Amino acid sequence: MPGALRHLSYTIDGLAEQLLVIGDGSPRVLFVPPLFDEMNRMRRTLVLAMHALAQRDIASALMDLPGCNESLAQLDTQSLTRWRDAVVAAAAVTEPDCLASLRGGCLIDDGADPAHRWRLSPAKGASLLKTLLRTRIAGEREDGRTVTAAQLIEQSRLAPIELAGNWLGPQMVAELHDALPAALPAREVKPGTGPSTITGSALWLRAEPGEDAAMAHAIVSDIAQLMA
Amino acid sequence: MQADIAVRSVLVDVLGLDAERVAAFDADTELFGAIPELDSMAVAGLLTELEDRLDIEIDDDDVDAEIFETFGNLVAFAEAKQD
Numbered sequence: 283m284p285g286a287l288r289h290l291s292y293t294i295d296g297l298a299e300q301l302l303v304i305g306d307g308s309p310r311v312l313f314v315p316p317l318f319d320e321m322n323r324m325r326r327t328l329v330l331a332m333h334a335l336a337q338r339d340i341a342s343a344l345m346d347l348p349g350c351n352e353s354l355a356q357l358d359t360q361s362l363t364r365w366r367d368a369v370v371a372a373a374a375v376t377e378p379d380c381l382a383s384l385r386g387g388c389l390i391d392d393g394a395d396p397a398h399r400w401r402l403s404p405a406k407g408a409s410l411l412k413t414l415l416r417t418r419i420a421g422e423r424e425d426g427r428t429v430t431a432a433q434l435i436e437q438s439r440l441a442p443i444e445l446a447g448n449w450l451g452p453q454m455v456a457e458l459h460d461a462l463p464a465a466l467p468a469r470e471v472k473p474g475t476g477p478s479t480i481t482g483s484a485l486w487l488r489a490e491p492g493e494d495a496a497m498a499h500a501i502v503s504d505i506a507q508l509m510a
Numbered sequence: 511m512q513a514d515i516a517v518r519s520v521l522v523d524v525l526g527l528d529a530e531r532v533a534a535f536d537a538d539t540e541l542f543g544a545i546p547e548l549d550s551m552a553v554a555g556l557l558t559e560l561e562d563r564l565d566i567e568i569d570d571d572d573v574d575a576e577i578f579e580t581f582g583n584l585v586a587f588a589e590a591k592q593d
Contacts, residue, residue: 406562409561409562412557412561413554413555416553416554416555416557416558416570419554419570420551420554421550421551423550424550430570430571483522483523483526484524484559487523487524487555487559488524488525488526489526489547489551490526491526
Protein backbone atom coordinates (compact mmCIF):
# COMPACT_ATOMS: atom_id res chain seq x y z
CA MET A 283 0.00 0.00 0.00
CA PRO A 284 1.45 3.38 -0.88
CA GLY A 285 1.66 5.66 2.09
CA ALA A 286 2.64 3.08 4.69
CA LEU A 287 4.85 4.43 7.46
CA ARG A 288 8.19 2.88 8.26
CA HIS A 289 11.39 3.90 9.93
CA LEU A 290 14.99 4.00 8.84
CA SER A 291 17.82 5.47 10.83
CA TYR A 292 21.07 7.30 10.36
CA THR A 293 23.90 7.44 12.86
CA ILE A 294 25.66 10.46 14.25
CA ASP A 295 27.86 10.65 17.34
CA GLY A 296 27.26 6.93 17.85
CA LEU A 297 23.49 7.35 18.23
CA ALA A 298 20.83 6.16 15.80
CA GLU A 299 18.49 8.96 14.77
CA GLN A 300 15.10 8.34 13.24
CA LEU A 301 14.08 8.83 9.63
CA LEU A 302 10.31 8.62 9.20
CA VAL A 303 9.71 7.16 5.75
CA ILE A 304 6.42 7.17 3.87
CA GLY A 305 6.01 5.37 0.55
CA ASP A 306 7.48 2.32 -1.13
CA GLY A 307 11.09 2.00 -2.19
CA SER A 308 14.00 4.14 -1.21
CA PRO A 309 13.19 7.74 -0.30
CA ARG A 310 13.69 10.17 -3.17
CA VAL A 311 12.98 13.26 -1.08
CA LEU A 312 14.64 14.02 2.25
CA PHE A 313 12.88 16.64 4.36
CA VAL A 314 15.05 18.78 6.61
CA PRO A 315 12.60 20.08 9.21
CA PRO A 316 12.18 23.58 10.58
CA LEU A 317 13.92 24.15 13.93
CA PHE A 318 12.54 24.13 17.49
CA ASP A 319 8.83 24.95 17.88
CA GLU A 320 8.44 25.54 14.18
CA MET A 321 9.05 21.84 13.58
CA ASN A 322 6.15 20.88 15.83
CA ARG A 323 3.88 23.36 14.14
CA MET A 324 4.70 22.12 10.63
CA ARG A 325 4.87 18.40 11.33
CA ARG A 326 1.26 17.46 10.66
CA THR A 327 1.20 19.27 7.33
CA LEU A 328 4.60 17.83 6.42
CA VAL A 329 3.39 14.29 7.07
CA LEU A 330 0.30 15.01 4.95
CA ALA A 331 2.65 16.11 2.17
CA MET A 332 4.66 12.89 2.54
CA HIS A 333 1.49 10.81 2.15
CA ALA A 334 0.56 12.83 -0.94
CA LEU A 335 4.05 12.27 -2.39
CA ALA A 336 3.63 8.53 -1.79
CA GLN A 337 0.42 8.62 -3.80
CA ARG A 338 2.55 9.86 -6.69
CA ASP A 339 4.92 6.94 -6.08
CA ILE A 340 7.55 9.20 -4.56
CA ALA A 341 8.77 7.90 -1.22
CA SER A 342 10.12 10.51 1.18
CA ALA A 343 11.88 10.68 4.53
CA LEU A 344 11.61 13.18 7.37
CA MET A 345 14.71 13.28 9.54
CA ASP A 346 14.90 13.84 13.27
CA LEU A 347 17.60 16.29 14.20
CA PRO A 348 19.80 15.13 17.10
CA GLY A 349 18.25 16.32 20.35
CA CYS A 350 14.77 16.74 18.81
CA ASN A 351 11.62 14.63 18.49
CA GLU A 352 12.50 10.93 19.17
CA SER A 353 16.23 11.57 19.49
CA LEU A 354 18.05 10.33 22.58
CA ALA A 355 20.78 12.95 22.18
CA GLN A 356 20.88 16.01 24.44
CA LEU A 357 19.68 19.21 22.78
CA ASP A 358 21.98 21.43 24.82
CA THR A 359 25.12 19.97 23.23
CA GLN A 360 23.90 20.45 19.67
CA SER A 361 24.92 23.18 17.25
CA LEU A 362 24.08 24.15 13.69
CA THR A 363 27.44 22.67 12.69
CA ARG A 364 26.51 19.31 14.16
CA TRP A 365 23.03 19.47 12.61
CA ARG A 366 24.63 20.16 9.22
CA ASP A 367 26.66 16.97 9.72
CA ALA A 368 23.43 15.18 10.64
CA VAL A 369 21.84 16.23 7.34
CA VAL A 370 24.90 14.90 5.50
CA ALA A 371 24.62 11.60 7.41
CA ALA A 372 20.88 11.32 6.72
CA ALA A 373 21.45 12.09 3.04
CA ALA A 374 24.14 9.39 2.88
CA VAL A 375 21.59 6.82 4.09
CA THR A 376 18.68 7.95 1.93
CA GLU A 377 20.56 9.19 -1.17
CA PRO A 378 17.69 11.53 -2.09
CA ASP A 379 17.20 13.12 -5.51
CA CYS A 380 15.77 16.13 -3.74
CA LEU A 381 16.62 17.77 -0.45
CA ALA A 382 13.60 19.72 0.77
CA SER A 383 14.35 22.09 3.64
CA LEU A 384 11.95 24.27 5.52
CA ARG A 385 12.58 27.52 7.41
CA GLY A 386 15.55 27.03 9.75
CA GLY A 387 16.27 23.74 8.00
CA CYS A 388 17.69 25.91 5.20
CA LEU A 389 20.51 26.95 7.58
CA ILE A 390 21.87 23.39 7.70
CA ASP A 391 21.11 21.94 4.25
CA ASP A 392 24.32 22.98 2.52
CA GLY A 393 26.56 20.01 3.42
CA ALA A 394 24.66 17.55 1.27
CA ASP A 395 24.78 17.67 -2.54
CA PRO A 396 21.49 16.44 -4.03
CA ALA A 397 20.41 16.78 -7.68
CA HIS A 398 17.56 19.06 -6.62
CA ARG A 399 17.24 21.46 -3.75
CA TRP A 400 13.87 22.83 -2.61
CA ARG A 401 13.39 25.40 0.14
CA LEU A 402 10.31 26.76 1.87
CA SER A 403 10.58 30.26 3.39
CA PRO A 404 14.25 30.14 4.46
CA ALA A 405 14.72 31.75 7.88
CA LYS A 406 17.65 33.76 9.20
CA GLY A 407 19.16 32.30 12.34
CA ALA A 408 19.02 35.72 14.01
CA SER A 409 15.25 35.91 13.46
CA LEU A 410 14.67 32.46 14.97
CA LEU A 411 16.85 33.36 17.94
CA LYS A 412 15.09 36.67 18.45
CA THR A 413 11.65 35.05 18.57
CA LEU A 414 12.95 32.46 21.07
CA LEU A 415 14.43 35.22 23.22
CA ARG A 416 11.23 37.28 23.06
CA THR A 417 9.14 34.28 24.08
CA ARG A 418 11.36 33.68 27.11
CA ILE A 419 11.25 37.38 28.04
CA ALA A 420 7.44 37.45 27.72
CA GLY A 421 7.18 34.37 29.97
CA GLU A 422 9.42 35.95 32.59
CA ARG A 423 7.38 39.15 32.47
CA GLU A 424 4.16 37.22 33.12
CA ASP A 425 5.83 35.82 36.22
CA GLY A 426 6.76 39.33 37.29
CA ARG A 427 10.46 39.07 36.46
CA THR A 428 12.45 41.25 34.12
CA VAL A 429 15.21 39.91 31.93
CA THR A 430 16.69 41.40 28.76
CA ALA A 431 17.86 39.76 25.56
CA ALA A 432 21.36 41.07 26.24
CA GLN A 433 21.41 39.38 29.68
CA LEU A 434 20.26 36.07 28.21
CA ILE A 435 22.89 36.22 25.45
CA GLU A 436 25.53 36.96 28.08
CA GLN A 437 24.39 33.94 30.15
CA SER A 438 24.46 31.76 27.05
CA ARG A 439 28.18 32.32 26.58
CA LEU A 440 28.90 30.26 29.69
CA ALA A 441 26.17 27.64 29.90
CA PRO A 442 23.04 26.41 28.14
CA ILE A 443 20.00 28.67 28.47
CA GLU A 444 16.34 27.75 28.27
CA LEU A 445 14.44 29.54 25.50
CA ALA A 446 10.79 28.69 24.88
CA GLY A 447 11.29 25.18 26.24
CA ASN A 448 14.57 24.51 24.41
CA TRP A 449 17.90 24.21 26.21
CA LEU A 450 20.39 25.78 23.82
CA GLY A 451 24.13 25.58 24.41
CA PRO A 452 26.70 28.33 23.86
CA GLN A 453 27.66 27.17 20.37
CA MET A 454 24.05 26.87 19.22
CA VAL A 455 23.18 30.38 20.39
CA ALA A 456 26.33 31.86 18.83
CA GLU A 457 25.80 30.07 15.52
CA LEU A 458 22.11 31.00 15.34
CA HIS A 459 23.03 34.63 15.89
CA ASP A 460 25.05 34.74 12.66
CA ALA A 461 23.55 31.99 10.49
CA LEU A 462 22.10 32.73 7.06
CA PRO A 463 20.89 30.21 4.50
CA ALA A 464 23.81 29.32 2.21
CA ALA A 465 23.57 30.87 -1.25
CA LEU A 466 22.99 27.77 -3.37
CA PRO A 467 20.92 27.11 -6.48
CA ALA A 468 17.53 26.07 -5.15
CA ARG A 469 13.87 26.23 -5.95
CA GLU A 470 12.70 28.62 -3.23
CA VAL A 471 9.03 29.20 -2.43
CA LYS A 472 6.95 30.81 0.27
CA PRO A 473 3.24 30.62 1.02
CA GLY A 474 1.10 33.38 -0.44
CA THR A 475 0.33 34.76 -3.86
CA GLY A 476 2.60 36.00 -6.62
CA PRO A 477 5.77 34.59 -8.15
CA SER A 478 7.54 31.69 -6.38
CA THR A 479 4.69 31.10 -3.97
CA ILE A 480 2.56 28.11 -3.03
CA THR A 481 -0.93 27.93 -1.60
CA GLY A 482 -0.85 27.98 2.17
CA SER A 483 0.08 30.10 5.12
CA ALA A 484 2.92 30.52 7.58
CA LEU A 485 1.81 27.63 9.81
CA TRP A 486 5.12 27.71 11.69
CA LEU A 487 4.12 31.02 13.26
CA ARG A 488 0.80 29.83 14.63
CA ALA A 489 0.05 28.86 18.19
CA GLU A 490 -2.62 26.46 16.90
CA PRO A 491 -1.56 25.59 13.36
CA GLY A 492 -3.63 22.42 12.90
CA GLU A 493 -2.98 21.05 9.43
CA ASP A 494 -3.40 22.48 5.96
CA ALA A 495 -4.19 19.87 3.31
CA ALA A 496 -4.20 22.43 0.49
CA MET A 497 -0.71 23.55 1.49
CA ALA A 498 0.50 19.93 1.71
CA HIS A 499 -0.70 19.32 -1.85
CA ALA A 500 0.89 22.56 -3.04
CA ILE A 501 4.22 21.47 -1.52
CA VAL A 502 3.94 18.14 -3.29
CA SER A 503 3.05 19.62 -6.69
CA ASP A 504 5.97 22.01 -6.49
CA ILE A 505 8.49 19.35 -5.46
CA ALA A 506 7.21 16.86 -8.04
CA GLN A 507 7.53 19.49 -10.76
CA LEU A 508 11.09 20.25 -9.70
CA MET A 509 12.01 16.55 -9.84
CA ALA A 510 10.23 15.79 -13.14
CA MET B 511 6.43 47.40 1.89
CA GLN B 512 3.81 49.65 3.44
CA ALA B 513 3.48 49.24 7.18
CA ASP B 514 -0.30 48.96 6.92
CA ILE B 515 -0.08 46.00 4.52
CA ALA B 516 2.69 44.29 6.50
CA VAL B 517 0.80 44.57 9.79
CA ARG B 518 -2.34 43.09 8.24
CA SER B 519 -0.45 40.17 6.69
CA VAL B 520 1.40 39.46 9.94
CA LEU B 521 -1.86 39.45 11.92
CA VAL B 522 -3.31 36.94 9.46
CA ASP B 523 -0.22 34.72 9.45
CA VAL B 524 0.72 34.77 13.13
CA LEU B 525 -2.74 34.77 14.69
CA GLY B 526 -4.46 32.70 12.01
CA LEU B 527 -7.17 35.34 11.63
CA ASP B 528 -9.44 35.41 8.61
CA ALA B 529 -7.94 37.65 5.89
CA GLU B 530 -11.28 39.31 5.14
CA ARG B 531 -11.78 40.12 8.79
CA VAL B 532 -8.34 41.71 9.04
CA ALA B 533 -8.87 43.63 5.77
CA ALA B 534 -11.80 45.36 7.49
CA PHE B 535 -9.68 46.53 10.46
CA ASP B 536 -9.41 50.30 10.80
CA ALA B 537 -7.28 52.51 13.00
CA ASP B 538 -9.69 52.16 15.93
CA THR B 539 -10.05 48.38 15.81
CA GLU B 540 -9.05 47.04 19.23
CA LEU B 541 -6.41 44.31 19.31
CA PHE B 542 -5.02 43.27 22.71
CA GLY B 543 -7.89 42.08 24.88
CA ALA B 544 -10.33 42.04 21.94
CA ILE B 545 -8.60 39.28 19.96
CA PRO B 546 -8.03 36.20 22.14
CA GLU B 547 -5.38 34.82 19.75
CA LEU B 548 -3.17 37.83 20.52
CA ASP B 549 -1.37 36.88 23.72
CA SER B 550 2.09 37.76 24.94
CA MET B 551 3.60 34.66 23.30
CA ALA B 552 2.07 35.56 19.92
CA VAL B 553 3.56 39.03 20.29
CA ALA B 554 7.06 37.49 20.14
CA GLY B 555 6.48 36.00 16.68
CA LEU B 556 4.59 39.04 15.55
CA LEU B 557 7.44 41.45 16.30
CA THR B 558 10.04 39.28 14.54
CA GLU B 559 7.84 38.91 11.46
CA LEU B 560 7.29 42.66 11.29
CA GLU B 561 11.06 43.16 11.46
CA ASP B 562 11.67 40.69 8.64
CA ARG B 563 8.90 41.92 6.35
CA LEU B 564 9.56 45.66 6.79
CA ASP B 565 13.32 45.32 7.17
CA ILE B 566 13.21 47.27 10.43
CA GLU B 567 14.74 46.65 13.84
CA ILE B 568 12.57 46.75 16.93
CA ASP B 569 14.15 47.40 20.29
CA ASP B 570 12.08 45.49 22.83
CA ASP B 571 12.50 48.35 25.30
CA ASP B 572 10.34 50.45 22.95
CA VAL B 573 7.53 47.91 23.03
CA ASP B 574 4.76 48.61 25.52
CA ALA B 575 1.16 47.52 25.87
CA GLU B 576 -0.12 50.68 24.20
CA ILE B 577 1.27 49.58 20.83
CA PHE B 578 -1.08 46.62 20.77
CA GLU B 579 -4.19 48.47 21.94
CA THR B 580 -5.45 49.26 18.45
CA PHE B 581 -4.61 48.43 14.85
CA GLY B 582 -3.84 52.12 14.26
CA ASN B 583 -1.29 52.16 17.09
CA LEU B 584 0.49 49.10 15.75
CA VAL B 585 0.71 50.52 12.22
CA ALA B 586 1.94 53.87 13.58
CA PHE B 587 4.63 52.08 15.61
CA ALA B 588 5.80 50.12 12.54
CA GLU B 589 5.80 53.28 10.39
CA ALA B 590 7.89 55.14 12.95
CA LYS B 591 10.49 52.35 12.79
CA GLN B 592 10.65 52.67 9.01
CA ASP B 593 11.77 56.29 9.16
